[in-house]
Amino acid sequence: xxxxxxxxxxxxxxxxxxxxxxxxxxxxxxxxxxxxxxxxxxxxxxxxxxxxxxxxxxxxxxxxxxxxxxxxxxxxxxxxxxxxxxxxxxxxxxxxxxxxxxxxxxxxxxxxxxxxxxxxxxxxxxxxxxxxxxxxxxxxxxxxxxxxxxxxxxxxxxxxxxxxxxxxxxxxxxxxxxxxxxxxxxxxxxxxxxxxxxxxxxxxxxxxxxxxx
Amino acid sequence: xxxxxxxxxxxxxxxxxxxxxxxxxxxxxxxxxxxxxxxxxxxxxxxxxxxxxxxxxxxxxxxxxxxxxxxxxxxxxxxxxxxxxxxxxxxxxxxxxxxxxxxxxxxxxxxxxxxxxxxxxxxxxxxxxxxxxxxxxxxxxxxxxxxxxxxxxxxxxxxxxxxxxxxxxxxxxxx
Numbered sequence: 001x002x003x004x005x006x007x008x009x010x011x012x013x014x015x016x017x018x019x020x021x022x023x024x025x026x027x028x029x030x031x032x033x034x035x036x037x038x039x040x041x042x043x044x045x046x047x048x049x050x051x052x053x054x055x056x057x058x059x060x061x062x063x064x065x066x067x068x069x070x071x072x073x074x075x076x077x078x079x080x081x082x083x084x085x086x087x088x089x090x091x092x093x094x095x096x097x098x099x100x101x102x103x104x105x106x107x108x109x110x111x112x113x114x115x116x117x118x119x120x121x122x123x124x125x126x127x128x129x130x131x132x133x134x135x136x137x138x139x140x141x142x143x144x145x146x147x148x149x150x151x152x153x154x155x156x157x158x159x160x161x162x163x164x165x166x167x168x169x170x171x172x173x174x175x176x177x178x179x180x181x182x183x184x185x186x187x188x189x190x191x192x193x194x195x196x197x198x199x200x201x202x203x204x205x206x207x208x209x210x211x212x213x
Numbered sequence: 214x215x216x217x218x219x220x221x222x223x224x225x226x227x228x229x230x231x232x233x234x235x236x237x238x239x240x241x242x243x244x245x246x247x248x249x250x251x252x253x254x255x256x257x258x259x260x261x262x263x264x265x266x267x268x269x270x271x272x273x274x275x276x277x278x279x280x281x282x283x284x285x286x287x288x289x290x291x292x293x294x295x296x297x298x299x300x301x302x303x304x305x306x307x308x309x310x311x312x313x314x315x316x317x318x319x320x321x322x323x324x325x326x327x328x329x330x331x332x333x334x335x336x337x338x339x340x341x342x343x344x345x346x347x348x349x350x351x352x353x354x355x356x357x358x359x360x361x362x363x364x365x366x367x368x369x370x371x372x373x374x375x376x377x378x379x380x381x382x383x384x385x386x387x388x
Contacts, residue, residue: 054272058268058274058277059276059279059280061277062278062279065277066241066280084272084273087268087269087273180312181311183311184312191284191285193285194285196372204368206238206285
Protein backbone atom coordinates (compact mmCIF):
# COMPACT_ATOMS: atom_id res chain seq x y z
CA UNK A 1 0.00 0.00 0.00
CA UNK A 2 2.79 2.39 0.92
CA UNK A 3 4.64 3.86 -2.02
CA UNK A 4 6.62 7.06 -1.80
CA UNK A 5 4.96 8.40 -4.93
CA UNK A 6 1.70 9.37 -3.29
CA UNK A 7 1.07 12.98 -2.28
CA UNK A 8 0.91 13.91 1.37
CA UNK A 9 -2.20 15.25 3.07
CA UNK A 10 -0.49 18.66 3.03
CA UNK A 11 -0.05 18.45 -0.75
CA UNK A 12 -3.77 17.84 -1.19
CA UNK A 13 -4.69 20.53 1.34
CA UNK A 14 -2.57 23.05 -0.54
CA UNK A 15 -4.63 22.35 -3.65
CA UNK A 16 -7.87 22.52 -1.70
CA UNK A 17 -6.95 25.83 -0.07
CA UNK A 18 -6.10 27.32 -3.47
CA UNK A 19 -9.28 26.13 -5.17
CA UNK A 20 -11.76 26.70 -2.35
CA UNK A 21 -14.43 29.28 -3.25
CA UNK A 22 -15.24 31.80 -0.56
CA UNK A 23 -18.27 30.95 1.58
CA UNK A 24 -17.53 27.23 1.30
CA UNK A 25 -18.13 25.33 4.53
CA UNK A 26 -15.51 22.76 5.43
CA UNK A 27 -15.94 19.91 7.92
CA UNK A 28 -12.80 18.00 8.86
CA UNK A 29 -12.44 14.70 10.68
CA UNK A 30 -10.41 13.99 13.78
CA UNK A 31 -6.62 14.25 14.05
CA UNK A 32 -4.48 15.84 11.38
CA UNK A 33 -7.48 16.11 9.07
CA UNK A 34 -8.53 18.97 11.35
CA UNK A 35 -5.20 20.05 12.85
CA UNK A 36 -3.43 20.44 9.52
CA UNK A 37 -6.38 22.14 7.84
CA UNK A 38 -6.54 24.63 10.72
CA UNK A 39 -2.80 25.25 10.32
CA UNK A 40 -3.09 25.80 6.58
CA UNK A 41 -6.47 27.47 6.13
CA UNK A 42 -8.20 28.49 9.34
CA UNK A 43 -11.49 30.33 8.80
CA UNK A 44 -14.69 30.58 10.85
CA UNK A 45 -16.40 28.53 8.14
CA UNK A 46 -14.37 25.48 9.22
CA UNK A 47 -15.96 22.98 11.58
CA UNK A 48 -13.28 20.88 13.22
CA UNK A 49 -14.22 17.52 14.68
CA UNK A 50 -12.13 16.08 17.45
CA UNK A 51 -12.58 12.43 18.28
CA UNK A 52 -16.10 11.30 17.20
CA UNK A 53 -14.47 9.06 14.63
CA UNK A 54 -16.61 8.33 11.60
CA UNK A 55 -19.07 11.12 12.26
CA UNK A 56 -17.61 13.89 10.07
CA UNK A 57 -19.40 12.59 6.98
CA UNK A 58 -22.88 12.29 8.53
CA UNK A 59 -22.48 15.64 10.28
CA UNK A 60 -21.51 17.25 6.97
CA UNK A 61 -24.51 15.61 5.34
CA UNK A 62 -26.78 17.23 7.92
CA UNK A 63 -25.07 20.58 7.39
CA UNK A 64 -25.52 20.30 3.63
CA UNK A 65 -29.23 19.61 4.15
CA UNK A 66 -29.61 22.63 6.45
CA UNK A 67 -27.58 24.97 4.25
CA UNK A 68 -28.56 24.10 0.67
CA UNK A 69 -27.27 27.40 -0.71
CA UNK A 70 -23.74 26.83 0.62
CA UNK A 71 -21.23 24.37 -0.75
CA UNK A 72 -20.06 21.91 1.92
CA UNK A 73 -16.75 20.05 1.71
CA UNK A 74 -16.03 17.23 4.14
CA UNK A 75 -12.66 15.58 4.70
CA UNK A 76 -13.10 12.08 6.09
CA UNK A 77 -10.54 9.30 6.52
CA UNK A 78 -10.72 5.77 5.15
CA UNK A 79 -10.70 4.25 8.66
CA UNK A 80 -13.44 6.61 9.77
CA UNK A 81 -15.53 5.74 6.73
CA UNK A 82 -15.18 2.03 7.45
CA UNK A 83 -16.43 2.70 10.95
CA UNK A 84 -19.66 4.27 9.69
CA UNK A 85 -19.97 3.06 6.12
CA UNK A 86 -23.73 3.36 6.36
CA UNK A 87 -23.30 7.13 6.18
CA UNK A 88 -22.11 6.73 2.59
CA UNK A 89 -25.34 4.89 1.82
CA UNK A 90 -27.39 7.69 3.36
CA UNK A 91 -25.43 10.29 1.38
CA UNK A 92 -26.03 8.29 -1.78
CA UNK A 93 -29.74 8.03 -1.04
CA UNK A 94 -30.20 11.75 -0.35
CA UNK A 95 -27.74 13.05 -2.97
CA UNK A 96 -27.30 16.59 -1.66
CA UNK A 97 -25.99 18.48 -4.68
CA UNK A 98 -23.98 20.90 -2.51
CA UNK A 99 -21.78 18.24 -0.87
CA UNK A 100 -18.24 17.30 -1.90
CA UNK A 101 -16.75 14.35 -0.03
CA UNK A 102 -12.97 14.01 0.12
CA UNK A 103 -11.87 10.62 1.41
CA UNK A 104 -8.26 10.48 2.57
CA UNK A 105 -7.11 6.94 1.82
CA UNK A 106 -3.82 6.36 3.61
CA UNK A 107 -4.49 2.74 4.51
CA UNK A 108 -3.96 3.16 8.24
CA UNK A 109 -5.54 4.62 11.35
CA UNK A 110 -3.26 7.66 11.18
CA UNK A 111 -4.92 9.65 13.97
CA UNK A 112 -4.20 6.95 16.51
CA UNK A 113 -0.64 6.20 15.46
CA UNK A 114 -0.78 4.29 12.20
CA UNK A 115 -2.39 0.99 13.13
CA UNK A 116 -3.40 -1.23 10.22
CA UNK A 117 -6.85 -0.85 8.73
CA UNK A 118 -9.15 -3.84 8.36
CA UNK A 119 -9.00 -3.34 4.61
CA UNK A 120 -6.43 -0.78 3.45
CA UNK A 121 -6.98 -1.09 -0.29
CA UNK A 122 -10.75 -1.14 -0.55
CA UNK A 123 -12.05 0.57 -3.69
CA UNK A 124 -13.86 3.40 -1.93
CA UNK A 125 -14.89 5.06 -5.19
CA UNK A 126 -16.58 1.83 -6.24
CA UNK A 127 -18.30 1.68 -2.87
CA UNK A 128 -19.57 5.21 -3.42
CA UNK A 129 -20.88 4.24 -6.85
CA UNK A 130 -22.63 1.25 -5.32
CA UNK A 131 -24.25 3.65 -2.85
CA UNK A 132 -25.73 5.56 -5.77
CA UNK A 133 -23.17 8.33 -6.09
CA UNK A 134 -22.45 8.83 -9.77
CA UNK A 135 -19.63 11.33 -9.65
CA UNK A 136 -16.77 9.53 -7.94
CA UNK A 137 -13.10 9.18 -8.69
CA UNK A 138 -9.76 7.95 -7.45
CA UNK A 139 -7.06 10.60 -7.28
CA UNK A 140 -3.35 9.91 -6.83
CA UNK A 141 -1.62 13.18 -7.77
CA UNK A 142 -1.98 16.82 -6.77
CA UNK A 143 -2.47 17.75 -10.40
CA UNK A 144 -5.37 15.35 -10.84
CA UNK A 145 -6.87 16.59 -7.59
CA UNK A 146 -6.70 20.20 -8.80
CA UNK A 147 -8.48 19.25 -12.04
CA UNK A 148 -11.15 17.20 -10.28
CA UNK A 149 -11.70 19.87 -7.65
CA UNK A 150 -12.09 22.66 -10.20
CA UNK A 151 -14.72 20.64 -12.03
CA UNK A 152 -16.46 19.85 -8.75
CA UNK A 153 -16.61 23.51 -7.73
CA UNK A 154 -17.71 24.64 -11.19
CA UNK A 155 -20.68 22.29 -11.29
CA UNK A 156 -23.47 21.36 -8.95
CA UNK A 157 -23.82 17.81 -7.78
CA UNK A 158 -22.73 15.41 -5.10
CA UNK A 159 -19.17 14.26 -5.63
CA UNK A 160 -16.83 11.81 -3.88
CA UNK A 161 -13.08 12.00 -4.49
CA UNK A 162 -10.81 9.35 -2.98
CA UNK A 163 -7.35 10.81 -2.35
CA UNK A 164 -4.57 8.24 -2.19
CA UNK A 165 -2.22 9.57 0.44
CA UNK A 166 0.92 8.82 2.39
CA UNK A 167 0.12 8.42 6.12
CA UNK A 168 1.05 11.45 8.22
CA UNK A 169 1.65 10.18 11.71
CA UNK A 170 3.31 13.22 13.25
CA UNK A 171 0.62 15.21 15.01
CA UNK A 172 0.34 18.79 13.75
CA UNK A 173 -0.15 21.47 16.37
CA UNK A 174 -3.13 23.60 15.33
CA UNK A 175 -2.69 27.38 15.53
CA UNK A 176 -6.09 27.95 17.12
CA UNK A 177 -7.83 26.70 20.23
CA UNK A 178 -9.81 23.54 19.54
CA UNK A 179 -12.48 24.26 22.09
CA UNK A 180 -15.52 22.44 20.69
CA UNK A 181 -18.12 24.92 21.87
CA UNK A 182 -16.06 27.83 20.57
CA UNK A 183 -15.73 26.04 17.23
CA UNK A 184 -19.51 25.60 17.07
CA UNK A 185 -20.38 29.17 18.03
CA UNK A 186 -17.75 30.64 15.70
CA UNK A 187 -19.08 28.55 12.84
CA UNK A 188 -22.76 29.32 13.49
CA UNK A 189 -22.06 33.04 13.81
CA UNK A 190 -20.12 32.96 10.52
CA UNK A 191 -22.99 31.40 8.62
CA UNK A 192 -25.56 33.54 10.45
CA UNK A 193 -27.43 30.47 11.61
CA UNK A 194 -30.76 31.21 13.29
CA UNK A 195 -30.34 31.24 17.06
CA UNK A 196 -32.59 30.19 19.87
CA UNK A 197 -34.25 33.00 21.75
CA UNK A 198 -34.85 31.87 25.33
CA UNK A 199 -38.20 32.56 26.89
CA UNK A 200 -39.10 31.98 30.49
CA UNK A 201 -42.48 30.70 29.35
CA UNK A 202 -41.15 27.91 27.15
CA UNK A 203 -41.88 27.31 23.51
CA UNK A 204 -38.92 29.37 22.36
CA UNK A 205 -38.02 29.15 18.71
CA UNK A 206 -35.05 29.76 16.45
CA UNK A 207 -34.88 33.23 14.98
CA UNK A 208 -32.81 34.31 12.04
CA UNK A 209 -31.02 37.30 13.43
CA UNK A 210 -27.53 36.11 12.66
CA UNK A 211 -26.31 35.56 16.20
CA UNK A 212 -24.79 32.57 17.90
CA UNK A 213 -26.68 29.46 18.89
CA UNK B 214 -57.36 14.04 37.79
CA UNK B 215 -60.10 11.74 36.57
CA UNK B 216 -61.33 14.36 34.17
CA UNK B 217 -57.77 14.84 32.91
CA UNK B 218 -57.31 11.12 32.25
CA UNK B 219 -60.67 10.79 30.55
CA UNK B 220 -59.86 13.71 28.33
CA UNK B 221 -56.72 12.02 27.14
CA UNK B 222 -58.33 8.68 26.56
CA UNK B 223 -60.00 10.43 23.65
CA UNK B 224 -56.86 12.11 22.36
CA UNK B 225 -54.46 10.70 19.81
CA UNK B 226 -51.08 11.19 21.38
CA UNK B 227 -48.91 10.61 18.28
CA UNK B 228 -50.91 13.33 16.51
CA UNK B 229 -50.24 15.63 19.45
CA UNK B 230 -46.52 14.93 19.20
CA UNK B 231 -46.55 15.78 15.51
CA UNK B 232 -48.55 18.92 16.19
CA UNK B 233 -46.08 19.98 18.89
CA UNK B 234 -43.14 19.52 16.50
CA UNK B 235 -44.98 21.55 13.90
CA UNK B 236 -45.89 24.30 16.37
CA UNK B 237 -42.32 24.52 17.67
CA UNK B 238 -41.05 24.82 14.08
CA UNK B 239 -38.91 21.73 13.92
CA UNK B 240 -37.60 21.73 10.37
CA UNK B 241 -36.05 18.27 10.34
CA UNK B 242 -36.33 14.82 11.84
CA UNK B 243 -33.59 12.20 11.65
CA UNK B 244 -34.69 8.67 12.37
CA UNK B 245 -34.03 4.96 12.49
CA UNK B 246 -37.41 3.21 12.73
CA UNK B 247 -38.88 0.46 14.83
CA UNK B 248 -42.34 -1.09 14.91
CA UNK B 249 -43.85 1.72 16.96
CA UNK B 250 -42.21 4.52 14.98
CA UNK B 251 -42.96 3.48 11.42
CA UNK B 252 -46.19 5.38 10.85
CA UNK B 253 -45.29 8.66 12.56
CA UNK B 254 -42.21 8.80 10.35
CA UNK B 255 -44.46 8.49 7.30
CA UNK B 256 -46.59 11.34 8.66
CA UNK B 257 -43.50 13.47 9.20
CA UNK B 258 -42.41 12.67 5.66
CA UNK B 259 -45.72 14.10 4.46
CA UNK B 260 -45.27 17.33 6.43
CA UNK B 261 -44.45 20.20 4.07
CA UNK B 262 -42.45 22.05 6.73
CA UNK B 263 -40.34 19.11 7.89
CA UNK B 264 -37.61 17.08 6.26
CA UNK B 265 -37.27 13.45 7.29
CA UNK B 266 -33.86 11.82 7.00
CA UNK B 267 -33.77 8.04 7.28
CA UNK B 268 -30.35 7.00 8.59
CA UNK B 269 -28.78 3.54 8.63
CA UNK B 270 -27.64 3.60 12.28
CA UNK B 271 -28.55 5.65 15.33
CA UNK B 272 -25.07 7.07 15.92
CA UNK B 273 -25.01 8.17 12.30
CA UNK B 274 -28.49 9.67 12.81
CA UNK B 275 -27.21 11.56 15.84
CA UNK B 276 -24.37 13.08 13.79
CA UNK B 277 -26.72 14.03 10.94
CA UNK B 278 -29.00 15.70 13.47
CA UNK B 279 -26.05 17.62 14.94
CA UNK B 280 -25.10 18.75 11.43
CA UNK B 281 -28.60 19.96 10.66
CA UNK B 282 -28.72 21.85 13.97
CA UNK B 283 -25.27 23.30 13.24
CA UNK B 284 -26.80 24.64 10.05
CA UNK B 285 -29.49 26.42 12.05
CA UNK B 286 -32.49 24.11 11.72
CA UNK B 287 -34.34 22.79 14.77
CA UNK B 288 -34.02 19.02 14.68
CA UNK B 289 -35.59 16.04 16.39
CA UNK B 290 -33.96 12.61 16.58
CA UNK B 291 -36.40 9.67 16.57
CA UNK B 292 -35.07 6.22 17.49
CA UNK B 293 -35.75 3.09 19.50
CA UNK B 294 -34.01 2.69 22.86
CA UNK B 295 -31.66 0.20 21.20
CA UNK B 296 -30.29 3.26 19.43
CA UNK B 297 -29.55 4.98 22.71
CA UNK B 298 -27.48 1.97 23.70
CA UNK B 299 -25.51 2.00 20.45
CA UNK B 300 -24.85 5.74 20.07
CA UNK B 301 -22.91 6.26 23.30
CA UNK B 302 -19.61 7.42 21.83
CA UNK B 303 -21.23 9.92 19.49
CA UNK B 304 -23.43 11.16 22.29
CA UNK B 305 -20.55 12.05 24.59
CA UNK B 306 -17.90 12.97 21.99
CA UNK B 307 -20.07 14.96 19.62
CA UNK B 308 -23.54 15.91 20.84
CA UNK B 309 -22.64 16.59 24.46
CA UNK B 310 -19.07 17.79 23.94
CA UNK B 311 -20.14 20.35 21.33
CA UNK B 312 -23.32 21.12 23.27
CA UNK B 313 -25.85 20.51 20.53
CA UNK B 314 -29.45 21.08 21.58
CA UNK B 315 -31.30 17.98 20.43
CA UNK B 316 -34.74 16.66 21.20
CA UNK B 317 -34.71 12.86 21.12
CA UNK B 318 -37.96 10.92 20.94
CA UNK B 319 -37.28 7.35 21.99
CA UNK B 320 -39.61 4.37 21.81
CA UNK B 321 -39.10 2.68 25.18
CA UNK B 322 -39.19 -1.01 24.40
CA UNK B 323 -38.79 -3.89 26.82
CA UNK B 324 -40.43 -2.37 29.89
CA UNK B 325 -42.90 -4.27 32.06
CA UNK B 326 -45.59 -2.85 29.76
CA UNK B 327 -43.83 -4.19 26.67
CA UNK B 328 -42.63 -7.62 27.80
CA UNK B 329 -41.33 -8.87 24.47
CA UNK B 330 -38.54 -11.29 25.29
CA UNK B 331 -35.97 -9.82 22.94
CA UNK B 332 -36.73 -6.21 23.95
CA UNK B 333 -36.48 -6.84 27.68
CA UNK B 334 -32.66 -6.71 27.88
CA UNK B 335 -32.74 -3.28 26.21
CA UNK B 336 -35.51 -2.08 28.49
CA UNK B 337 -33.53 -3.14 31.54
CA UNK B 338 -30.36 -1.38 30.38
CA UNK B 339 -31.86 1.83 29.00
CA UNK B 340 -32.12 4.11 32.02
CA UNK B 341 -28.84 3.02 33.66
CA UNK B 342 -27.03 3.66 30.36
CA UNK B 343 -28.69 7.06 29.94
CA UNK B 344 -27.66 7.95 33.47
CA UNK B 345 -24.14 6.70 32.81
CA UNK B 346 -23.90 8.94 29.77
CA UNK B 347 -25.04 11.92 31.82
CA UNK B 348 -27.85 12.42 29.33
CA UNK B 349 -30.90 14.37 30.44
CA UNK B 350 -34.09 12.37 30.05
CA UNK B 351 -37.72 12.16 31.03
CA UNK B 352 -40.23 9.34 30.85
CA UNK B 353 -43.46 10.59 29.31
CA UNK B 354 -46.37 10.71 31.75
CA UNK B 355 -49.39 9.03 30.20
CA UNK B 356 -51.74 10.84 32.57
CA UNK B 357 -50.80 14.20 31.11
CA UNK B 358 -51.17 15.59 27.63
CA UNK B 359 -48.12 14.65 25.57
CA UNK B 360 -47.83 17.86 23.57
CA UNK B 361 -46.75 20.05 26.51
CA UNK B 362 -44.29 17.36 27.59
CA UNK B 363 -42.66 17.46 24.14
CA UNK B 364 -42.60 21.24 24.28
CA UNK B 365 -40.97 21.21 27.72
CA UNK B 366 -38.28 18.78 26.56
CA UNK B 367 -37.62 20.79 23.39
CA UNK B 368 -37.30 23.92 25.48
CA UNK B 369 -34.95 22.14 27.86
CA UNK B 370 -32.72 21.07 24.95
CA UNK B 371 -32.34 24.59 23.63
CA UNK B 372 -32.13 26.39 26.95
CA UNK B 373 -29.51 23.95 28.26
CA UNK B 374 -27.69 23.49 24.91
CA UNK B 375 -27.79 19.75 25.36
CA UNK B 376 -29.57 16.66 24.11
CA UNK B 377 -32.53 15.32 26.04
CA UNK B 378 -34.31 11.99 25.58
CA UNK B 379 -38.07 11.56 26.00
CA UNK B 380 -38.88 7.90 26.65
CA UNK B 381 -42.20 7.08 25.04
CA UNK B 382 -44.63 4.21 25.46
CA UNK B 383 -46.64 2.59 22.68
CA UNK B 384 -49.71 4.81 23.06
CA UNK B 385 -47.54 7.91 22.93
CA UNK B 386 -45.88 7.23 19.63
CA UNK B 387 -47.48 4.37 17.66
CA UNK B 388 -49.88 5.96 15.19
